[in-house]
Structures are given as C-alpha cells and as structure tokens.
Amino acid sequence: xxxxxxxxxxxxxxxxxxxxxxxxxxxxxxxxxxxxxxxxxxxxxxxxxxxxxxxxxxxxxxxxxxxxxxxxxxxxxxxxxxxxxxxxxxxxxxxxxxxxxxxxxxxxxxxxx
Amino acid sequence: xxxxxxxxxxxxxxxxxxxxxxxxxxxxxxxxxxxxxxxxxxxxxxxxxxxxxxxxxxxxxxxxxxxxxxxxxxxxxxxxxxxxxxxxxxxxxxxxxxxxxxxxxxxxxxxxx
Numbered sequence: 005x006x007x008x009x010x011x012x013x014x015x016x017x018x019x020x021x022x023x024x025x026x027x028x029x030x031x032x033x034x035x036x037x038x039x040x041x042x043x044x045x046x047x048x049x050x051x052x053x054x055x056x057x058x059x060x061x062x063x064x065x066x067x068x069x070x071x072x073x074x075x076x077x078x079x080x081x082x083x084x085x086x087x088x089x090x091x092x093x094x095x096x097x098x099x100x101x102x103x104x105x106x107x108x109x110x111x112x113x114x115x116x117x
Numbered sequence: 118x119x120x121x122x123x124x125x126x127x128x129x130x131x132x133x134x135x136x137x138x139x140x141x142x143x144x145x146x147x148x149x150x151x152x153x154x155x156x157x158x159x160x161x162x163x164x165x166x167x168x169x170x171x172x173x174x175x176x177x178x179x180x181x182x183x184x185x186x187x188x189x190x191x192x193x194x195x196x197x198x199x200x201x202x203x204x205x206x207x208x209x210x211x212x213x214x215x216x217x218x219x220x221x222x223x224x225x226x227x228x229x230x
Contacts, residue, residue, distance in 0.1 A: 109159035
C-alpha cells in the first residue's frame, strides 16, 4: 500500500545549528501536511502544502513540496530548545474504501544548549 | 471552547478484558480518526470515519472496533483479540477527510497488564 517515509528518524543538534527532515511518498500526493508533537503531547498542525514546488515559511521554519508532489522537506534555521519534538509529515492515502490521512514515522529532534 | 476530547488520559486493564476509549469533538467535523502510537513507529491508522454511521478499516484494524452513531463521537473498543494493546492512542478530527488540518485529542495511554 501507499507509504510515507521520513528521514532521519532521529537528529541531535547543538542550539543554533540548522535541521532538515525529509518526507517521501510512494505515490503522488494532492497535498502534504506537517505536524509537531512535543514530548508528552499530541501532534499539532503546522502547515499544509498543495501546489507543486510550493515553498512556505513560518519564521525559522521553511517547508517545501517537490515538483513531482511526491516529496517534501522541513528546514529549521538556527534551532532553539523550543524546537524539540517529533516532526511528522502526513498525506492522503487512497484505498478501496475511502481516503484517510497517513503519517510518516516522524523525525525526533533533540537540541542541546 | 471548541476542541476534541479524549478520556481517560491513562487507562489500565487486565489482559483479556475489552476496553472502550472515548473521543468527542464539538468542532462539527465530518471526519474522525483513530491512530495508535508506539515508540519509533509514528502514527498508525486504526479506523477512520468520513460520515456518521460509516467507517473504514485502517492499516492495523485487527483487534479493534469502532462506532459512529453521532457526528460528535467516535469511540474505540480495544478487544481481547488485540495481541499487544499497550500503546498511546490518539483520536483526531478534520472538517473533511484529507484536505484540511487534523485536530488531535490529548491521547489515552492504555496499559494492559
């Protein structure tokens, strides 16, 4: 079935360093969403990308959607300790019964000061 | 105050017992989802519902059952047939199935002993 894969699974950085997580789908996606889950918390929506080649920024976070709409990335510039958490990408999965949102396994970011 | 509520936050059950996890939303969302989260596994889809009185199996539906008798409610029953039920369970809702952001509840951590 359709899969959404993320790399790396874990990333540790020093505060102030940059961080990037990559998301790849086995099929073309109509849109891709990104979520952040803080330790002990629940996933919270960050952004949705819809157009081929789309780039969106939220302060130090930059999100990209690939030209083929099969891959995406999240880049954080100058990480801070508040960026700690697990970042998930999610995309629509079409099966015989309907469509649901499926998630990658996530990239867990730790930041040391 | 709109949102999605899961209860209880922590739940302990003896092996062989069925247990029902509650999920209620007052966001007037059509779509609701149940995910299971295990360390390093990301969010895996158990069941989802796009409309009242209808629901579909996700990737790991075996040993689980759901109902969607009301738009606001989507309870999940973990049956004794589920081989490894100890996990963190997350309920989510969205306005439509995959093209709008998903809102998550706080989660229920189920421990079966």
